[in-house]
Amino acid sequence: GESVGLHLPTLSVQEGDNSIINCAYSNSASDYFIWYKQESGKGPQFIIDIRSNMDKRQGQRVTVLLNKTVKHLSLQIAATQPGDSAVYFCAEILNNFGNEKLTFGTGTRLTIIP
């Protein structure tokens, strides 16, 4: 079956340092992957996505790396800021005969230490 999991439930990083959040997935047929950020009291917010035919994608201060060999996904946040404190979810999308189903991981809580 499909499952998406995270290596670490919590992560604390000094402000200004880089952070890396990891995610493992089990369904090699997944078509793309998304990282979401959820701040307290808010719904998840889209950060960045990556298609299964890519191994790296960069955004503003964020980079997602995909290693299909070991079914591993990571989110790198550069020069972390207090506003980066949140729970980060990875999600995989499986396209099943035209229907796309989004499956979320359990989340990692990132705390930025001032």
Added chain:
Amino acid sequence: KAGVTQTPRYLIKTRGQQVTLSCSPISGHRSVSWYQQTPGQGLQFLFEYFSETQRNKGNFPGRFSGRQFSNSRSEMNVSTLELGDSALYLCASSLGAAGDTEAFFGQGTRLTVV
């Protein structure tokens, strides 16, 4: 452009009752997905509606149902409430086109069953 609106924000119900939650997607979005978020299970997919039809369904019992109206607004209903149904219910809207990965979430409805 207004975001995704969920009502009500908070709800308290007793066991055995039923509840209806509402989600108004972003204007122009035709897909609405519902998720249940709990501390123990994380974000779990309930179902997705597109153009008034249920397009995808998660692994929840039949007590959980939904519908979508012609204006893309969606409602989900939970009948015969159980204590374990206490959760944050999130809806997400998107254009719904294949390959469209960016879903926008509402702030959720916090349901407490007592």
